[in-house]
Amino acid sequence: MSDQATHMTSDQTVLLRLSGLATSALTTAVLVAVLIFMPFLLGGSWTFTLGLCFANSIGVLAVSLLVRYGGEVSIGHTFFTALGAYSVGVLDTRYGISLWASVPLALLLGVTFGILFAWPSRNLHGIYLAVTTLALALAVPEMINNFDALTGGYEGLYVATPFIPGIDMGLQRYYVALFMLVIVCLAVVRLRLSRQGMALLLAKTHPAAADAFGTRRVWARISIMGISGGIGALCGATLALSGSTVSPGGFTFWQAIFLLVGSVVSFYGLSLPRVLIGGAFVTLVPQLLSASGAWIPVFYGLALLGMILLGHYMPRIRKAMARKSEVT
Amino acid sequence: MSFWDSLLYDLFPLIWSGMITGCLYALGALGLVMIFKCSKVVNFSHGNVAGLTAFLVYGLSSGMLMSLSWGAAVLVALVAAVAIAFLIYSIISPLVFESDLTSTIATLGFGLIAQGVTLLIFGADIVALDLPIPRFAFSVLGLLITGYDLTVLAVAVVTIGALFIIIDYTKLGIAFRAISENPFAAEVCGLNLRSVHYFAWITASILGVVGALLIVPTTFLSVTTVATFMLQAFAAAVIGGFASLPGALVGGVLIGVLMNLFTFYVSPEYSSTFLLAVILVALNIFPNGILQKVGGSRV
Numbered sequence: 330m331s332d333q334a335t336h337m338t339s340d341q342t343v344l345l346r347l348s349g350l351a352t353s354a355l356t357t358a359v360l361v362a363v364l365i366f367m368p369f370l371l372g373g374s375w376t377f378t379l380g381l382c383f384a385n386s387i388g389v390l391a392v393s394l395l396v397r398y399g400g401e402v403s404i405g406h407t408f409f410t411a412l413g414a415y416s417v418g419v420l421d422t423r424y425g426i427s428l429w430a431s432v433p434l435a436l437l438l439g440v441t442f443g444i445l446f447a448w449p450s451r452n453l454h455g456i457y458l459a460v461t462t463l464a465l466a467l468a469v470p471e472m473i474n475n476f477d478a479l480t481g482g483y484e485g486l487y488v489a490t491p492f493i494p495g496i497d498m499g500l501q502r503y504y505v506a507l508f509m510l511v512i513v514c515l516a517v518v519r520l521r522l523s524r525q526g527m528a529l530l531l532a533k534t535h536p537a538a539a540d541a542f543g544t545r546r547v548w549a550r551i552s553i554m555g556i557s558g559g560i561g562a563l564c565g566a567t568l569a570l571s572g573s574t575v576s577p578g579g580f581t582f583w584q585a586i587f588l589l590v591g592s593v594v595s596f597y598g599l600s601l602p603r604v605l606i607g608g609a610f611v612t613l614v615p616q617l618l619s620a621s622g623a624w625i626p627v628f629y630g631l632a633l634l635g636m637i638l639l640g641h642y643m644p645r646i647r648k649a650m651a652r653k654s655e656v657t
Numbered sequence: 658m659s660f661w662d663s664l665l666y667d668l669f670p671l672i673w674s675g676m677i678t679g680c681l682y683a684l685g686a687l688g689l690v691m692i693f694k695c696s697k698v699v700n701f702s703h704g705n706v707a708g709l710t711a712f713l714v715y716g717l718s719s720g721m722l723m724s725l726s727w728g729a730a731v732l733v734a735l736v737a738a739v740a741i742a743f744l745i746y747s748i749i750s751p752l753v754f755e756s757d758l759t760s761t762i763a764t765l766g767f768g769l770i771a772q773g774v775t776l777l778i779f780g781a782d783i784v785a786l787d788l789p790i791p792r793f794a795f796s797v798l799g800l801l802i803t804g805y806d807l808t809v810l811a812v813a814v815v816t817i818g819a820l821f822i823i824i825d826y827t828k829l830g831i832a833f834r835a836i837s838e839n840p841f842a843a844e845v846c847g848l849n850l851r852s853v854h855y856f857a858w859i860t861a862s863i864l865g866v867v868g869a870l871l872i873v874p875t876t877f878l879s880v881t882t883v884a885t886f887m888l889q890a891f892a893a894a895v896i897g898g899f900a901s902l903p904g905a906l907v908g909g910v911l912i913g914v915l916m917n918l919f920t921f922y923v924s925p926e927y928s929s930t931f932l933l934a935v936i937l938v939a940l941n942i943f944p945n946g947i948l949q950k951v952g953g954s955r956v
Contacts, residue, residue, distance in 0.1 A: 396758075400758065402758055402761065402762060404701075404765070446937075448941075449937045449938075449940035449941045450940050452944060453940065453944055455758060456693070456699045456757075456761065456899065457895065457899070457940055459699060459761065460699065460891050460894075460895055460936065461933070461936055461937065461940065463701070463888070463891065464888060464891070464892065464929065464932055464933040464936050465933055467885070467888055467929040467932075467933075468929040468930040468932070468933045471926065471927060471928075471929050471930055472927075472930055474926075475926050475927060586765060586769065589762065589765070593762060622776070623773055623776035623777045623781075624773065624777070625773070626769040626770070626772050626773035626776065627769070627770050627773030627774065627777070628773075629766075629769050630765075630766040630767065630768070630769030630770035630771075630773060631766070631770065632766075633762065633763070633765065633766035633769065634748070634763055634766040634767070634770075637752065637759055637762060637763050637766070638748075638752075640759075641751060641752055641755065641759075
């Protein structure tokens with residue numbers, strides 16, 4: 330009997346959690362439905378831009394995931410996006426291998442390199458990872474330009490092989506990006522509900538408790554960097570397809586900072602709507618400000634500071650307001 | 658014979674000039690370490706703010722904004738650097754006590770703004786900024802020593818010496834050490850954390866300006882020059898352990914020599930990649946800095 334009772338309560342908590350998820354799942358589903366119909370309403374250039382938005386959203390998600398689950402900051406996620414984009418680009422243009430094979434390979438490479446870069450700083454404070462990723466971001470364009478036999482140097486590569494043969498490329502660039510984004514978001518929700526995800530969160534928030542349960546902090550740190558690197562590489566692979574060209578200009582130090590800014594602007598959210606806000610910010614702002622290039626860093630800097638200060642002062646203001654309304 | 662020749666004519670001069678630029682990396686790294694030691698913030702805006710002030714010296718002395726004498730321009734730039742450091746710390750100080758990660762990201766924001774402002778005022782062109790440095794050269798044991806080398810050495814020795822004297826003997830320095838040792842105990846003893854943080858940020862900013870102005874004659878001045886210079890400073894700080902002032906000094910000189918040897922013997926095109934490799938190796942072999950005794954560490 331007692332056994333059954335515990336089952337009941339756990340079922341109830343699951344139900345409660347599901348009902349909470351249901352509302353957010355509903356908004357996400359509506360959003361996805363709207364996005365599916367977008368290409369029928371908008372012109373080709375907007376469809377193209379939205380495809381890029383989806384791709385960048387995946388990158389923003391990768392950075393946010395690292396912050397949320399690992400408490401780490403990465404200023405060098407362009408390394409992973411470049412890795413993903415070039416593995417798709419190189420396999421496509423040099424060997425004619427389809428995306429079906431190159432996208433999983435990109436994911437694998439991203440995970441491997443994520444682990445590789447987290448390893449030296451596994452026992453250290455998070456700033457070491459931040460500085461390492463800073464150096465990484467600065468080294469990326471250099472590496473791409475110097476391996477020009479493979480990467481095409483400054484000129485870049487043109488990705489033209491379709492994902493599914495016979496469908497209009499413009500639409501494919503949009504829908505594949507959307508599909509990838511939705512899949513990644515679903516995977517992150519699965520991670521949150523899984524035992525592994527819980528263990529990772531525990532290792533971040535209560536390291537001592539995690540140690541007591543046998544979750545090693547080093548393992549948590551390295552695995553979250555691996556996951557984030559893999560998602561970063563998926564972002565790159567999607568960018569290569571929906572942007573159709575892969576060139577060093579897309580993976581500069583600036584781009585790395587912009588991804589971080591996008592993640593801060595979405596308040597490190599991991600849900601589809603939040604991530605879309607970050608991705609749209611990263612994609613649209615440079616387009617809007619393209620005529621006055623020098624304003625781009627200023628704008629991004631102000632946005633970054635503004636969001637951080639908002640995150641700091643908002644709860645206080647809200648609390649003060651609540652107290653005031655209680656008094657009156 | 659030819660081996661010795663190459664050693665004499667290439668290696669020793671390379672090490673010497675590497676040590677000279679290394680002193681400047683050390684100035685940058687010392688600033689980063691000072692800020693990190695007491696406020697636990699990695700100041701990513703360090704390089705861009707120093708770059709902005711170097712451009713300010715150029716603008717004020719070349720007639721682009723004004724034509725002041727060089728000394729007056731430097732003075733204005735130093736005042737500007739102090740004011741910027743004061744402003745930045747004032748804005749992020751509520752965050753510093755909340756989360757070091759958030760405040761570290763906030764400094765990236767300031768770095769972006771500083772770089773954007775530099776672009777807006779001075780444009781993206783590369784300019785040459787000359788310093789009034791005595792132009793002479795003599796050779797000792799085959800080493801060509803120039804007036805620039807001696808000036809850099811003298812300025813670095815005086816600045817770093819003054820810094821260490823301040824930290825070792827003055828009240829402010831003792832407070833700085835107390836806070837970097839144990840902020841809670843220091844606060845209980847009645848020390849004002851914020852005023853010491855201001856001291857660290859302002860000193861770091863001045864060190865950054867000195868380093869940036871002295872590095873400029875070896876390269877040209879552009880928006881990214883000083884930022885790349887600061888990457889070397891970051892690498893130096895990592896090698897030194899990020900929380901050790903003498904470590905930053907040793908790390909700076911080491912990075913200067915290593916970079917010089919690498920660019921001469923291997924390739925100048927992979928310098929950032931090489932720095933990345935140095936950082937990764939240093940983190941693996943000396944996780945607590947090169948000056949830290951091995952063993953006895955608890956994780």
